[in-house]
Amino acid sequence: MSAEHDRLRATLRDLADIAEPTDLYDRAVHRSRRIARREALVGTGAAVLVLAVLGSGLWRLPQHQPAEAPAAARPPSAAAASSSPASSPAAPAPATSPPTEPPREQPVPVRPPQGDKPAPSRSGTPEPRSRVLSDLTGHVFYADREANPDVVRLSPADGDTRVVLPDAPSSVGISPDGNRIAYVADGRLLISETGGQTEQLAVGVVATEQAPVWSPQGDRLLIDAEVPGVLDVETGTITSLPAGLAAGQHFRWSGDGGTLVYATSYCGLKLATGDATSSTSVPVLGATQTRDNPDGLAACKPTSVDITGRRVTVPLQTTGESATGTDTADAIVDTSTGKLEDLPVRGTVVGAVFDAEGNLLVRTDEDGKRVLSLFTPGNLLKVQATEPASVRDLDLLAYTR
Amino acid sequence: MAGSAVFEPPGYAHVSLDTSNGHLRMDAREADYAHFVRTRTTALLRSAYLLTGDQHLAEDLVQEALARTHRAWARLDRPENAEAYARKVMYHAQVSVWRRPRVAEILPADFQPDRRRGADDPADAAVERLVLRRALLTLSARQRAVIVLRFFEDHTEAEAAQLLGVSVSTVKTQTGRALDRLRTLLPDLRVLTEVPEGGR
Numbered sequence: 001m002s003a004e005h006d007r008l009r010a011t012l013r014d015l016a017d018i019a020e021p022t023d024l025y026d027r028a029v030h031r032s033r034r035i036a037r038r039e040a041l042v043g044t045g046a047a048v049l050v051l052a053v054l055g056s057g058l059w060r061l062p063q064h065q066p067a068e069a070p071a072a073a074r075p076p077s078a079a080a081a082s083s084s085p086a087s088s089p090a091a092p093a094p095a096t097s098p099p100t101e102p103p104r105e106q107p108v109p110v111r112p113p114q115g116d117k118p119a120p121s122r123s124g125t126p127e128p129r130s131r132v133l134s135d136l137t138g139h140v141f142y143a144d145r146e147a148n149p150d151v152v153r154l155s156p157a158d159g160d161t162r163v164v165l166p167d168a169p170s171s172v173g174i175s176p177d178g179n180r181i182a183y184v185a186d187g188r189l190l191i192s193e194t195g196g197q198t199e200q201l202a203v204g205v206v207a208t209e210q211a212p213v214w215s216p217q218g219d220r221l222l223i224d225a226e227v228p229g230v231l232d233v234e235t236g237t238i239t240s241l242p243a244g245l246a247a248g249q250h251f252r253w254s255g256d257g258g259t260l261v262y263a264t265s266y267c268g269l270k271l272a273t274g275d276a277t278s279s280t281s282v283p284v285l286g287a288t289q290t291r292d293n294p295d296g297l298a299a300c301k302p303t304s305v306d307i308t309g310r311r312v313t314v315p316l317q318t319t320g321e322s323a324t325g326t327d328t329a330d331a332i333v334d335t336s337t338g339k340l341e342d343l344p345v346r347g348t349v350v351g352a353v354f355d356a357e358g359n360l361l362v363r364t365d366e367d368g369k370r371v372l373s374l375f376t377p378g379n380l381l382k383v384q385a386t387e388p389a390s391v392r393d394l395d396l397l398a399y400t401r
Numbered sequence: 402m403a404g405s406a407v408f409e410p411p412g413y414a415h416v417s418l419d420t421s422n423g424h425l426r427m428d429a430r431e432a433d434y435a436h437f438v439r440t441r442t443t444a445l446l447r448s449a450y451l452l453t454g455d456q457h458l459a460e461d462l463v464q465e466a467l468a469r470t471h472r473a474w475a476r477l478d479r480p481e482n483a484e485a486y487a488r489k490v491m492y493h494a495q496v497s498v499w500r501r502p503r504v505a506e507i508l509p510a511d512f513q514p515d516r517r518r519g520a521d522d523p524a525d526a527a528v529e530r531l532v533l534r535r536a537l538l539t540l541s542a543r544q545r546a547v548i549v550l551r552f553f554e555d556h557t558e559a560e561a562a563q564l565l566g567v568s569v570s571t572v573k574t575q576t577g578r579a580l581d582r583l584r585t586l587l588p589d590l591r592v593l594t595e596v597p598e599g600g601r
Contacts, residue, residue, distance in 0.1 A: 005552065008552050009552050009553065009555070011529060011530060011533050012451060012533075012548075012549070012552055012553040013553065014530050015450075015451060015530045015533055015534055015537075016447035016448070016450055016451055016553065017447075018450060018456075018530075018534075019443075019446045019447050019449070019450035019456060019459055020446075020456055021442070021443045021446065022442065022446065022460055023438075023439065023442070024438060024442050024460060024463055024464050024467055025435055025438045025439060025442075025467075027460075027464045027467075028438060028464050028467035028468045028470075028471055029468075029471060031464055031465065031467075031468035032467075032468040032469075032471035032472050035468060035469070035472055036472065145496055145541070145542065145543060146541050146543070147541050368566070392566070393566065393567050393571070
């Protein structure tokens with residue numbers, strides 16, 4: 001071992017001496033219990049929903065299977081309440097124009113669409129229609145964890161994995177068709193075809209608190225210039241969002257284009273519908289009063305929204321935590337109640353994202369094994385397959401058709 | 402069990418009231434966990450400080466690692482596995498934050514390496530320590546992790562790769578980039594003037 005390395009080691013040890021000894025036992029146990037409550041919340045919700053679905057007669061259970069079996073297992077259930085499935089997203093209305101879609105409906109109990117009856121498994125875990133990765137249509141996007149990450153596209157149909165944007169200089173927005181990436185470099189809004197060509201659309205754009213976000217039909221981009229606005233990709237015209245939304249961060253479009261979900265500075269969530277001149281708060285998240293938010297949950301960054309705006313993916317955080325942090329969602333929030341939605345998957349959720357059609361891609365880790373699960377808007381588990389090892393070290397970014 | 406009750410006062414270890422002998426006794430498993438926390442927290446905090454550059458952030462990181470270890474305690478066969486598990490959680494938590502990891506802020510203007518010589522002087526050693534801290538904070542989370550794993554915890558490249566869940570070649574690459582970066586920032590720091598040897 002060289003003297004130089006010994007010196008580096010000594011310097012690191014010297015630096016580590018600055019750390020002051022602290023008894024963290026109470027804090028660790030308290031945090032552990034909060035994690036346990038969160039897991040219990042998920043498990044209880046799963047059990048209730050399983051029983052509700054079983055009671056509806058939509059699930060034909062083998063006679064030898066006890067109905068209560070799922071309650072003891074880890075989240076084995078049908079998915080939580082869903083939005084009404086839409087065959088295709090409505091034409092996205094500009095945020096400044098009245099939407100053609102009606103306001104969000106109240107949540108309704110989950111009912112798998114007719115003809116989409118998945119076969120229940122012995123364990124109560126939904127049986128996927130396919131366990132073959134190539135049946136996962138579309139593209140899955142990932143990013144590595146460097147300061148300027150490479151954006152990687154996985155095409156499950158052929159197993160192709162390729163870097164589509166090396167050294168991304170900012171947060172990025174992936175178009176709904178998976179063919180274009182929007183990002184910001186030195187204030188310039190750029191669109192890069194995943195084939196290679198790059199086009200500049202605007203200047204004076206920042207992406208710190210607002211990644212460029214594509215509209216569901218891929219014709220507009222929600223960006224943050226002096227104020228948040230919507231840029232028409234064809235004409236280059238930017239229409240500012242109403243003044244009441246100027247303080248919002250991390251806007252995301254619902255699949256029908258009729259709702260914007262965004263984060264507040266105190267890590268709560270809000271929804272703007274209609275002409276976007278007013279908005280409603282999502283309960284619980286970000287609330288500072290213990291009675292309103294007993295677990296101190298917060299969401300500083302919505303990452304994707306379902307068709308109607310009833311469900312949103314977020315990296316779950318706690319109040320008082322830094323507003324920055326991961327861009328990879330690990331929880332789904334019901335925007336009408338603020339409660340966490342159940343995910344009927346095994347292991348730890350390490351990524352979750354809706355595509356523009358309302359399909360939900362969930363990435364899980366169980367004892368080091370990474371699995372991708374694709375749920376339709378009607379919560380049918382369409383595909384569940386092992387993720388290729390080539391993307392293991394990357395974070396889930398987006399799922400597109 | 403008839404004749405016993407179990408309660409969990411907030412912030413305290415799991416305690417069982419065994420009325421058969423009239424004594425309160427701490428659940429043995431919880432006692433083992435408490436012993437683990439109180440004997441290993443300082444060591445974990447030292448590594449966490451190098452990863453975050455800040456006492457409070459280091460405590461947050463270790464708290465999360467210890468909480469996850471608490472959740473997994475029943476599955477850990479031996480106490481020595483607990484520290485490895487906690488460290489793995491800690492490193493994963495720190496490098497999994499995409500783009501803007503939680504570390505102490507360091508501004509370019511703060512970065513002014515002291516040009517004085519005589520590193521054996523205690524005052525110079527203190528300066529060198531602070532400059533190294535600042536330099537570490539300019540690295541990416543993963544680069545900082547490999548430096549700490551390789552040169553503070555003395556792990557082999559293979560061990561570091563296993564802890565971080567990446568390939569050995571990734572560890573080699575990240576180590577090389579980290580040292581290149583540090584050499585750029587710390588031209589006077591003698592320790593970084595030579596290319597490191599290969600993996601053990």
